[in-house]
Amino acid sequence: MMPNVRIELTGTPGNKPDAKKLGFGQIFTDHMFLMDYTAGQGWHDPRIVPYAPLTLDPASMVFHYGQAVFEGMKAYRREDGQVQLFLPGRNAERLRRSLERMSMPLLDNDVFIEAVKALVRVDEEWIPGEEGTSLYIRPFVIATEASFGVRPSSRYLFAIVLSPVGAYFEEGLKPVDIQVEAHDVRAVRGGTGSIKAAANYAGSLKAQAAARESGCSQVLWLDALERKYVEEVGSMNVFFRIGEQVYTPALNGSILEGVTRGAVLELLEDWDVPCTARQLPIDELIQAASDGTLTEAFGTGTAAVISPIGGIRWNGQLYKINGGQVGELSGKFYDTITGIQRGIVRDVYGWTDRV
CATH class of the missing domain: 3.30.470.10 (Aminotransferase class 4, branched-chain amino acid transferase, N-terminal domain)
Structure with missing residues (x-):
């Protein structure tokens, strides 16, 4: 005590x-x-x-x-x-x-x-x-x-x-475009990417500035070893809905285990929406965006709660997702989590703690 x-x-x-x-x-x-x-x-x-x-x-x-x-x-x-x-x-x-x-x-x-x-x-x-x-x-x-x-x-x-x-992003709950970072890396397995060390964020600022210069609001980070697998978006965890399946990068030692990420996983299970945590190649993601099977993407974090993704910029091309609109799951997650946080939605999960 x-x-x-x-x-x-x-x-x-x-x-x-x-x-x-x-x-x-x-x-x-x-x-x-x-x-x-x-x-x-x-x-x-x-x-x-x-x-x-x-x-x-x-x-x-x-x-x-x-x-x-x-x-x-x-x-x-x-x-x-x-x-x-x-x-x-x-x-x-x-x-x-x-x-x-x-x-x-x-x-x-x-x-x-x-x-x-x-x-x-x-x-x-x-x-x-x-x-x-x-x-x-x-x-x-x-x-x-x-x-x-x-x-x-x-x-x-x-x-x-x-x-x-107020809102973390000036756009509020509106889809933002993100840029895949192909040169700098956020973290490496065995390093400090899985914790909230201040230096992790200092090292991300250069790529963040480059993304904004390209008209994007956030960076989509790839793994440091192969520059092939998706890891995080900006300072948030990230989810993708391809067909009827939801995917999120598996925790591998370089990805932060977000509190909101955990809540989203629990909601997906409760709602019987299939979700898999695994390595997700950027090529697979871009292919899904190209053929229209990538129907939704969003970041999760304490600051923004849910940040819908409207497009992914990769190799100079912007691939739009869901016509740049907020997806069904993104809106439902936002309403449910913020509703529980504000006492509007009944907390059946035991997530809240009265002060």
Whole structure:
């Protein structure tokens, strides 16, 4: 269990933003959660304090050796006014896997969830209630020891910040075009692609910029070994419906096990829609797009929930999917998952956790 959390409330609370002008990740709430780790002492001094810049030594090891991991989750305002989280235990477990892979001290799952809930309760007034809005939660852990030398740090900071958000994509629930990246790679088996290490995302920015220059919103990554098999789309997992069968890349050590991905797989099973997780060659996918059997594609992730794909750009040609329209499954997944998150649809799966 976590020690008692010290709470220091701000004396200058901020103005709550207009829910229609939220955007994504640009506005932050009044407070943040902090907790320190010291070798030989463990995790200590949990506190909620006014949101403010962090003070770090320039020699802090996070700046030089990249020990930094994070999670992404949300709190939702139900129609009855109560607040709930969506599958927080899976975020807690994934953070533990990330910490272990990066040689960082583990956090107890219950401590992680208690910390999230404590901060959300303090800043509950910041949670918007309008459709399509939520409170984005960003927990992260960084190495803070001031030292040069390639080894694990002896000091760390666990922090959580909150941001009221609208839609992740400006387009909303509209199909976006994606570009297959044939040169750069996101991750390799045995590396850090299966965890949420900060460096994974820095390495994806170049390809993301190139995709936008080509008029696409996201990158479709291929595997690093053969440059042949589909892995992820942008920072999301990806699904394809070919004929009556749904496919998603199998977890292979370089693909992140997304929380929303898991929910979609459970829904597919419940709805008796056949789904196979396997290696999916880009050539097979393009052939299905060419002959019209690829009827639907979408990305899944906490930020966007469901992101329909309207076309795939490959070798200079754009292959449209479902006439560029939102597919039947994409819309159904979005309505079901967001409905459960907001308390409109009954949660028969036990996915939600009241704050």
